[in-house]
Amino acid sequence: MNANANLITERPTFVTHLECSWTGEIYEADKPHNLSRAGKPLLVRYDLKGVRAALSKDELSQRPNDLWRWRELLPVRRAADIVSLGETTTPLVPLARSKVGGGGEVLVKDEGRLPTGSFKARGLVMAVSMAKAFGIGHLAMPSNGNAGAALAAYASRAGMRATVFCPEDTPEINLSEIALQGASVYRVNGLIDDCGKLVAQGRETTGWFDVSTLKEPYRIEGKKTMGLELAEQLGWELPDVIFYPTGGGTGLIGMWKAFDELEAIGFIGSKRPRMVAVQAEGCAPMVRAFEDGTETATRWENAHTLAWGIRVPQAVGDFLILRAVRDSGGFAMAVSDEAITDAVASVARDDGLLLSPEGGATVVAYRQALTDGRVRRDERVVLFNCATGLKYPLPPMHASLDRTKPIDFAKLA
Amino acid sequence: MNANANLITERPTFVTHLECSWTGEIYEADKPHNLSRAGKPLLVRYDLKGVRAALSKDELSQRPNDLWRWRELLPVRRAADIVSLGETTTPLVPLARSKVGGGGEVLVKDEGRLPTGSFKARGLVMAVSMAKAFGIGHLAMPSNGNAGAALAAYASRAGMRATVFCPEDTPEINLSEIALQGASVYRVNGLIDDCGKLVAQGRETTGWFDVSTLKEPYRIEGKKTMGLELAEQLGWELPDVIFYPTGGGTGLIGMWKAFDELEAIGFIGSKRPRMVAVQAEGCAPMVRAFEDGTETATRWENAHTLAWGIRVPQAVGDFLILRAVRDSGGFAMAVSDEAITDAVASVARDDGLLLSPEGGATVVAYRQALTDGRVRRDERVVLFNCATGLKYPLPPMHASLDRTKPIDFAKLA
Structure with a gap:
């Protein structure tokens, strides 16, 4: 097996068209798109019967372990357009000592192992590869960092x-990383949706292409590979519950789409996990909409949380997130910054896993859901750690020893 | 295939004994060891005929992609002793736009994808698993961070x-990570070998077990998986040259051992890469010893370099590093901090790959070796990026926009 077989093998492609997620209106696949005429996200549709005939589980299992193994369910038509930095399959790491309650299996999908240390790589590798296919020269987006x-x-x-x-207030480390990796990056006095407005405003003058969350159709196709991977890693048996830290929600929407596609090609049955959208108490528009029973969500004013990645006051895919959560029998819940900090510390200290705050939020939500009975102890749960904890400012540490003086080693025993 | 099959399947084990790397003296395998009586590293020896009979390439290819797939060539005897955080196979990412000269294939083995973001995970997962098997309760080491x-x-x-x-002067981010993950960590006024002396001094009082580089036999067994992986990823054809950032040198020694073991079990032939030990100009004891033709290296006084990971003034495995480099027909070379900084910046900017300074050092060395003719343009080269660049202080970035005032987007085009 050639380790880069997925990147160089020409593949049959099965994309038939794009579809407005709100009206169902059809759009042509092979040209650049942003939102639909209704101002809603476009979804990529495939000839799933064709995929079913072309792809077997056995064939799949022979391919190298990266997200490009899902060739038939991805939009890139020519291998030459793939822009890869090594998008390896991320591991499922069980919580062991820091697991609360015991009994249930709690698996952390550690997305910090992807290029640039976060799950954002999944969406962007797909969006950039498609942009390359379309000959686009300049891409722009608002971002909380990753x-x-x-x-x-x-x-x-x-x-x-x-x-x-x-x-x-985006952490310095994220801005430096973006700049070092060759992009132009600007701090803006506002939140992520304010930044998004600048991308829209500058579009005509600059000619850049807007790759904001869900404002182009391919990031979701990359993110859906989280669901594809999860299904395969668990032997084609989806978990009982998925806790997903939800900002723009692309991953949650993407996984939900992935499960339907996997069922259509005969890889899984109709069982679905309950999808839990986890937000921060300081920015919980989906939780509010879920509890209010509304189809869309209104903007969350004065948003604040140390979990930058989920500080998204308003999401263009709000109705898709809410639909997936409700259709799955799941729920939405908000957690406090204080509990997030405690959870990150306890999982690092007890299990050696340095989660991002957003990943920590899923731990808090799981613990609360166990307590209030919304999740049972005998259920298999997956928590998404969307980025390595190394991308966030860490609390300082200051213990020192002077080796030129006598050291009382008994105190270190 | 169960994604954690490598962690739960009981395996035949093939360790026969340990051997002093200097005198050849034999030591019993199934008890804790530090250095040999000669004060030199111990090497783990296997019944390689047994492994040859037990393991086929085909069998191997069926197993999940983590370092535990190499069961038969690893020292852990019982699955229950494995302490895992998801040690997935790291990708080989080709340099593309930042490649110098063109022609040759330059592959970066991106070790930053491992747990805790560095290749140190390979060695420590093995040392800690073996310590668990031996019932050891407290481990200690000196470290430059990773x-x-x-x-x-x-x-x-x-x-x-x-x-x-x-x-x-270890960066704050490393100290914080160590402390958050539950260890006691102390800053010491000295270099890594000074820190190592404290571990030795405190041993009797504290009862801790010394897991310093090469002072226990199992970190090298973990590090050798870099060589095993590389061979498999490249279709059992080793590259022409490997550039390895060399501090303690465990990985270089480990890979060299791995290649011999792979040949003994019939997976590869006698072809070996030229092994290149890359050091910093401010700390180059191996380069000096290589050029002086000596068998061992003397301490490098006043060591300094921004590539912390290779700031190792004296290595207990010096003779093993020098032997591997010489036996392979390779060489040792020193690079400047300034060139390292430039290389890290250029690879990030042109190829989107944020290397560690130590990884950057291999890029510099490769470029210099191309120029001076020690490596040809038609050779396939592997560079080791030992950690994610996110673990190192990044240069600050300060461009901002005031969204409440008119923005001249033409300047951003």
């Missing part, structure tokens, strides 16, 4: 320009 | 104590 870093990396690799707008 | 982080993570996961001593 998406911008992934965009910068893939755009540079493809020889494209990238421009990223970040909220002004 | 090894300590890996030790902390695995020790915490195994429920063991860990104590780490770091040079006082």
Whole structure:
């Protein structure tokens, strides 16, 4: 097996068209698109009967372990358009000592292992590869940090320009990473949706292509590979519950789409996990809409949380998130920053796994859901850790020893 | 295929004994060891005929993609002793736009994808698993940062104590990571070998077990999986040249051992890569010894380099590094901090790959070796990026936009 077989093998492609997620209106596949005429996300549709005939589980299992193994369910038509930095399958790491309650199996999908250290790589590798296929030269987006870093990396690799707008309190490490990886990055006095407005405003003058969350159709196709991978890793038996830290929600929507596609090609049955959208108490528009029973969500004013990745006051895919959560029998819940900090610390200390705050939020939500009975102890649960904890400012540590003086080793025993 | 099959399947084990790397003296396998009576590293020996009969390439290819797939060539005897955080196979990412000269294939083995973001995970997962098998309760080591982080993570996961001593100028991010992951960590006014002396001094009082580089036999067994993986990923055809950032040198020694073991079990032939030990100009004891033609290396005084991971003034495995380099027809070379910084910047900017400074050092060395003719353009080269660039202080970035005022988008085009 050639380790880069997925990147160089020409493949049959099965994309038939794109479809407005709100009206169902059909759009042509092989040209660039942003939102539909209704201002809603476009979804990529495949000839799933064709995929079913072309792909077997056995064939799949022979391919190298990266997201490009899902060739038939991805939109890239020519291998030459793939812009890769090594998108390896991420591991499922069980919580062991830090697991609460015991009994249930709690698996952390550790997305920090992807290029640029976050799950944003999945979406951006697909968006940039498609942009390359379309001959686009300049991409722009708003970002709380991780998406911008992934965009910068893939755009540079493809020889494209990238421009990223970040909220002004975005951590220095994220801005530096974006800039080092060749993008133009600006701090903006506002939140991520304010940054998004700049991308829209500058579009005509600059000619850049808007790759904001769900405002182009391919990031979701990349993100759906989380669901594809999960199904295969668990032997084609989906978990009982998935806790997903939800900002723009692309991954949650993408996984939900992936499960339907896997069922259509005969790889799984009709069983679905309950999808749980996890947000922060300081920015919980989906939780509010879920509890209010509304189909869409209104903007969350004065959004604040240390979990930057889910500080998204308003999501263009709000109705898709809410539909997936409701159709799955799942729920939405908000957790406090204080509990997030505690959870990150306890999982690092007890299990050696340094989660991102967003990943920590799923731990908190799981613990709360166990307590309030919405999840049972005998259920298999997957928590998404969307980025490595190394991408976030860590609390300082200051213990020192002077080796030129006598050391009381008994105190270190 | 069960995704964690490598972690739960009981395996035949083939370790026969340990052997002093200097005198050849034999040591019993199934008990804890530090250095040999000669004060030199111990090497683990296997019944390779047994492995040859037990393991086929086809069988191997069916197993999940993590370092535990190499069951028969690893020292852990019982699956229950494995302490895992998901040690997935790391990708080989080709340099594309930042490649110099063109022609040759330059593959970066991106070790930053491992748990705790560095290749130190390979060695420590093995050392900690073996310590668990031996019932050891407290581990200690000196570290420039990454090894300590890996030790902390695995020790915490195994429920063991860990104590780490770091040079006082170790970056804050590394100290914080080590502390968060449950270890006791101390800054010490000195370099890594000074820190190592504290581990030795405190041993009797504290009862901790010394897991310093090459001072216990199993880190090298973990590190050798870099060589095993590389061989398999390249279709059992080793590359022409390997550039390895060399501090303690465990990985270089380990890969060289791995290649011999692979040949003994019939997976590869006698072809070997030229092994190139890359050091920094401010700390180049191996380069000096290589050029002086000596069998061992003397301590490098006043060591300094921004590539912390290779700031190792004196290595207990010096003669093993020098032997591997010489036997392979390779060489040792030193690069400047300035060139490292430039290389990290150029690879990030042009190829979207944020290397560690140590990884950047291999890029510099490759470029220099191309120029001086020690490597030809038609040779296939592997560079080791030993950690994610996110674990190192990044240069600050400060461009901002005021969204409340008119923005001249033409300047951003």
